Amino acid sequence: MDGLVEENGTSGAAGSSDSMANASSSAAAAPHVVAVTSIVQLTLPTQAPSAQVQSVIQPNQQSVIQTASNIQPVQLPKGNVILVSKPNSVIHTTQGTLQTLQIKPEPNPLGGVQGQSCSDDSCSDDESPKRKYREMLTRRPSYRKILNDLGGAEIAENRMGCKPGCENEVSLSSSLSFAPVIPAGALQTDGGLHTLAVSGTAGGGAIVQYANQDGQFYVPEDQTRKRELRLLKNREAARECRRKKKEYIKCLENRVAVLENQNKALIEELKSLKELYCQQKTE
DNA sequence: ATGAGCCTTCGTCATAGATG
DNA sequence: CATCTATGACGAAGGCTCAT
Numbered sequence: 001m002d003g004l005v006e007e008n009g010t011s012g013a014a015g016s017s018d019s020m021a022n023a024s025s026s027a028a029a030a031p032h033v034v035a036v037t038s039i040v041q042l043t044l045p046t047q048a049p050s051a052q053v054q055s056v057i058q059p060n061q062q063s064v065i066q067t068a069s070n071i072q073p074v075q076l077p078k079g080n081v082i083l084v085s086k087p088n089s090v091i092h093t094t095q096g097t098l099q100t101l102q103i104k105p106e107p108n109p110l111g112g113v114q115g116q117s118c119s120d121d122s123c124s125d126d127e128s129p130k131r132k133y134r135e136m137l138t139r140r141p142s143y144r145k146i147l148n149d150l151g152g153a154e155i156a157e158n159r160m161g162c163k164p165g166c167e168n169e170v171s172l173s174s175s176l177s178f179a180p181v182i183p184a185g186a187l188q189t190d191g192g193l194h195t196l197a198v199s200g201t202a203g204g205g206a207i208v209q210y211a212n213q214d215g216q217f218y219v220p221e222d223q224t225r226k227r228e229l230r231l232l233k234n235r236e237a238a239r240e241c242r243r244k245k246k247e248y249i250k251c252l253e254n255r256v257a258v259l260e261n262q263n264k265a266l267i268e269e270l271k272s273l274k275e276l277y278c279q280q281k282t283e
Numbered sequence: 284a285t286g287a288g289c290c291t292t293c294g295t296c297a298t299a300g301a302t303g
Numbered sequence: 304c305a306t307c308t309a310t311g312a313c314g315a316a317g318g319c320t321c322a323t
Contacts, residue, residue, distance in 0.1 A: 238310080242292085
């Protein structure tokens, strides 16, 4: 869904119809794409900064026919381009009368289209490019949140709920407290022992290495156990996160399929209504 | 057979955001 | 505010395909 959205008859358009707009707005960190599966009529004002977008498919409505009162203004994010080739017809079929609509994202600083742009103050500084790039990436909403917005929360919750056999993992997470974070390289005395190094670790803990009087390094057993637990938990979390991501993508794909079918049906309905109208007119 | 290129999966790290 | 959780990024490993 990142990058270019192009409407060509079966899917894609700019944000107006609410159903998919929900999905896209919940991924709102990305300023680039509002992907909506429907046909739109765009009326581009000559001077106004916003475009009028009317969708043929409206949420919770049975009829194809919409009145002009449904027109709603849509603000276009800075830097996006909309190309409209045939702005005047309400009726669009797959025989070439569909409008072309493209939204072009701003390029990602490392080359590809990432869909996430660089905020003003995150691009400054003289840090490493890798670090700067990381900072430029804005965090997207969690899949749980997105699924909630999409109304698929029940599925997510059911899957996320504790299944038989997962109790161990849950109990692992309880009552773990990590050693306080000490600045890397700090030298502390601890009886006859010297802290030689402190390295930061995922989750905010710290691994402290000690040396005994022979100069041999060792890590206290407690620390290694805590680290192992932390890694185990994070491993599980990463698996779960990937599972949710797949589920989310599947959910979006299903949605696309449903909307495409709906779109087809509506086009058919429109066609037959048109024919009926022409028939009555000639009689 | 094999080396290159691509893709997928997994573990880990860093960190934003949530929680108590 | 300290701690925990969720998730993006990254690199390694393994599998697959294709040209040689």
